[in-house]
Amino acid sequence: xxxxxxxxxxxxxxxxxxxxxxxxxxxxxxxxxxxxxxxxxxxxxxxxxxxxxxxxxxxxxxxxxxxxxxxxxxxxxxxxxxxxxxxxxxxxxxxxxxxxxxxxxxxxxxxxxxxxxxxxxxxxxxxxxxxxxxxxxxxxxxxxxxxxxxxxxxxxxxxxxxxxxxxxxxxxxxxxxxxxxxxxxxxxxxxxxxxxxxxxxxxxxxxxxxxxxxxxxxxxxxxxxxxxxxxxxxxxxxxxxxxxxxxxxxxxxxxxxxxxxxxxxxxxxxxxxxxxxxxxxxxxxxxxxxxxxxxxxxxxxxxxxxxxxxxxxxxxxxxxxxxxxxxxxxxxxxxxxxxxxxxxxxxxxxx
Amino acid sequence: xxxxxxxxxxxxxxxxxxxxxxxxxxxxxxxxxxxxxxxxxxxxxxxxxxxxxxxxxxxxxxxxxxxxxxxxxxxxxxxxxxxxxxxxxxxxxxxxxxxxxxxxxxxxxxxxxxxxxxxxxxxxxxxxxxxxxxxxxxxxxxxxxxxxxxxxxxxxxxxxxxxxxxxxxxxxxxxxxxxxxxxxxxxxxxxxxxxxxxxxxxxxxxxxxxxxxxxxxxxxxxxxxxxxxxxxxxxxxxxxxxxxxxxxxxxxxxxxxxxxxxxx
Numbered sequence: 046x047x048x049x050x051x052x053x054x055x056x057x058x059x060x061x062x063x064x065x066x067x068x069x070x071x072x073x074x075x076x077x078x079x080x081x082x083x084x085x086x087x088x089x090x091x092x093x094x095x096x097x098x099x100x101x102x103x104x105x106x107x108x109x110x111x112x113x114x115x116x117x118x119x120x121x122x123x124x125x126x127x128x129x130x131x132x133x134x135x136x137x138x139x140x141x142x143x144x145x146x147x148x149x150x151x152x153x154x155x156x157x158x159x160x161x162x163x164x165x166x167x168x169x170x171x172x173x174x175x176x177x178x179x180x181x182x183x184x185x186x187x188x189x190x191x192x193x194x195x196x197x198x199x200x201x202x203x204x205x206x207x208x209x210x211x212x213x214x215x216x217x218x219x220x221x222x223x224x225x226x227x228x229x230x231x232x233x234x235x236x237x238x239x240x241x242x243x244x245x246x247x248x249x250x251x252x253x254x255x256x257x258x259x260x261x262x263x264x265x266x267x268x269x270x271x272x273x274x275x276x277x278x279x280x281x282x283x284x285x286x287x288x289x290x291x292x293x294x295x296x297x298x299x300x301x302x303x304x305x306x307x308x309x310x311x312x313x314x315x316x317x318x319x320x321x322x323x324x325x326x327x328x329x330x331x332x333x334x335x336x337x338x339x340x341x342x343x344x345x346x347x348x349x350x351x352x353x354x355x356x357x358x359x360x361x362x363x364x365x366x367x368x369x370x371x372x373x374x375x376x377x378x379x380x381x382x383x384x385x386x387x388x389x390x391x392x393x394x395x396x
Numbered sequence: 397x398x399x400x401x402x403x404x405x406x407x408x409x410x411x412x413x414x415x416x417x418x419x420x421x422x423x424x425x426x427x428x429x430x431x432x433x434x435x436x437x438x439x440x441x442x443x444x445x446x447x448x449x450x451x452x453x454x455x456x457x458x459x460x461x462x463x464x465x466x467x468x469x470x471x472x473x474x475x476x477x478x479x480x481x482x483x484x485x486x487x488x489x490x491x492x493x494x495x496x497x498x499x500x501x502x503x504x505x506x507x508x509x510x511x512x513x514x515x516x517x518x519x520x521x522x523x524x525x526x527x528x529x530x531x532x533x534x535x536x537x538x539x540x541x542x543x544x545x546x547x548x549x550x551x552x553x554x555x556x557x558x559x560x561x562x563x564x565x566x567x568x569x570x571x572x573x574x575x576x577x578x579x580x581x582x583x584x585x586x587x588x589x590x591x592x593x594x595x596x597x598x599x600x601x602x603x604x605x606x607x608x609x610x611x612x613x614x615x616x617x618x619x620x621x622x623x624x625x626x627x628x629x630x631x632x633x634x635x636x637x638x639x640x641x642x643x644x645x646x647x648x649x650x651x652x653x654x655x656x657x658x659x660x
Contacts, residue, residue, distance in 0.1 A: 098653060099649050099653065103647065103649040105477065105647040105648065105649070106647050106649060106650065108477070108478070108481060109481075109640070109641075109643075109647065112481050112484060112485055112488075112640055112641065113638075113640055115485060115488065115489065116488050116489060116492045116636055116637050117637045119489070119492065120492070120637070130493060146477075146478055146481070149444050149478065149481065149482065149485075150481060150485050152444065153444060153447070153448075153481075153482055153485040153486050153489070154485055154486075154488075154489045156447075156448040156486075157448060157485070157486045157489035157490045157493065158489055158493055159448075160448050160451065160452050160490070161462055161489070161490055161493035161494055162493065380449075381448045381449040381452060382445050382446060382449055383445075384442075384444065384445050385444060
């Protein structure tokens with residue numbers, strides 16, 4: 046690794062203010078962060094109420110909503126941070142992955158700001174943001190293992206050193222959050238139903254045991270589509286027998302299966318790679334069952350665990366600033382021709 | 397709240413104008429109704445990549461900074477949804493960051509005015525005291541067009557006859573032809589803009605011998621700037637935060653939901 050000398054840019058010393066924008070899905074978010082870690086504001090405007098009526102995120106409507114709120118959220122973020130636009134030293138934005146039309150609004154707004162203020166622009170990877178949300182609440186010790194669980198992503202990422210990402214496992218079909226939402230629909234919860242499944246599973250007295258999808262013995266990959274089908278066929282089976290399906294026992298069975306596999310693989314990765322820390326991140330990190338199990342497994346294994354508070358787990362711009370700080374400190378800026386990318390490699394985004 | 401920088405409306409006015417509603421990305425600097433400089437490029441479906449560096453280059457080669465501008469003007473659509481959002485987002489953010497007034501104009505009106513300007517330059521159809529109808533077209537697929545109708549004359553009249561909308565070209569062209577054939581005030585009818593995909597429908601509509609003329613032309617931000625300057629001098633300003641593209645129609649999912657709620 047040629048990490049021996051660090052680019053000594055003007056930016057590597059002293060206080061600096063980063064304004065970050067995140068519009069990769071259905072949240073319009075702007076944050077102002079000092080020195081990459083101190084969150085002065087983190088405004089999140091959720092469109093969830095709008096998309097609820099469609100049973101999921103409608104990309105065209107998400108893009109329309111971002112345009113409606115972008116400058117308003119920018120203004121609110123500055124006001125709450127009590128800073129002036131002229132005080133901003135750099136602008137960061139989620140470049141991808143995400144919904145292309147939604148990403149575009151944030152990318153264009155960020156490029157416009159970088160031009161107007163004549164400051165550097167930093168295109169940022171959304172998943173690096175989720176991982177580095179942990180840097181807003183504590184120190185990251187390397188090597189560490191990040192378990193990324195969200196509506197669009199399920200990944201185990203190895204960080205051998207700061208800003209170097211290596212994906213060692215990923216989902217081969219549905220993301221965890223996606224599986225939760227689909228199962229929630231089968232259990233007749235309104236969108237987004239993931240948190241409802243979590244609650245029902247916690248309260249359940251019984252469990253219908255469902256299969257665990259471990260895949261190949263040494264694989265860190267995931268597959269959740271079979272589990273989702275198992276839930277659906279269990280519902281069908283009860284109905285054919287004229288019984289009403291036990292939704293809470295099913296929710297518990299589904300949740301237990303997901304948690305067993307996800308935490309089991311994460312812990313195995315931590316042991317194999319000698320991780321000094323486990324980082325849980327992404328929207329599904331809000332899941333209580335998952336938090337509790339991973340906490341106890343990490344304690345048993347003697348691996349310290351960081352979990353950001355819920356507001357930093359779901360999509361937000363402060364986490365984008367936290368990841369962009371990696372690039373700022375190394376003077377690695379993007380050009381004004383930055384392109385929004387619906388698919389973007391995390392490993393290639395490494396510093 | 398920031399106070400908008402408002403100069404005397406009698407003095408010189410410099411506007412940065414942009415439009416990305418069509419296949420063309422176009423930006424212009426317009427001062428007192430005259431084009432100072434402009435750019436046009438056809439980076440199909442990729443306006444988002446170059447838009448800000450092109451604007452930066454345009455400003456710097458004319459020795460301008462944000463503070464030298466009186467307003468930021470933008471084509472509000474209709475047109476490609478993603479396309480329109482690019483210029484609108486850029487214009488909103490630049491106007492907000494520079495603390496300058498934002499002025500939106502109809503992209504169709506700008507397309508029509510640009511065409512009318514070039515017809516006048518070419519001295520086409522200058523019948524004194526009679527009107528020319530200018531009908532801008534942007535393809536909206538499945539036989540539809542984003543379109544409007546303006547009435548202009550050599551004395552400088554410029555009126556909107558029909559506002560922006562999405563219409564079926566076959567019905568629209570024959571309706572215009574029909575109305576023109578009973579209106580002796582109309583000297584000429586020009587379909588302008590993205591006319592190529594609709595040539596056949598326009599020819600089809602020439603029923604009673606009223607000639608429907610066609611001028612294929614591209615969007616030009618100079619016309620966006622000219623229309624915006626007119627609004628600016630009238631004291632009109634758009635609200636930066638509330639400003640959104642004119643899509644002319646609901647998103648498909650919204651339309652379906654609305655239809656379902658009506659029991660259709």
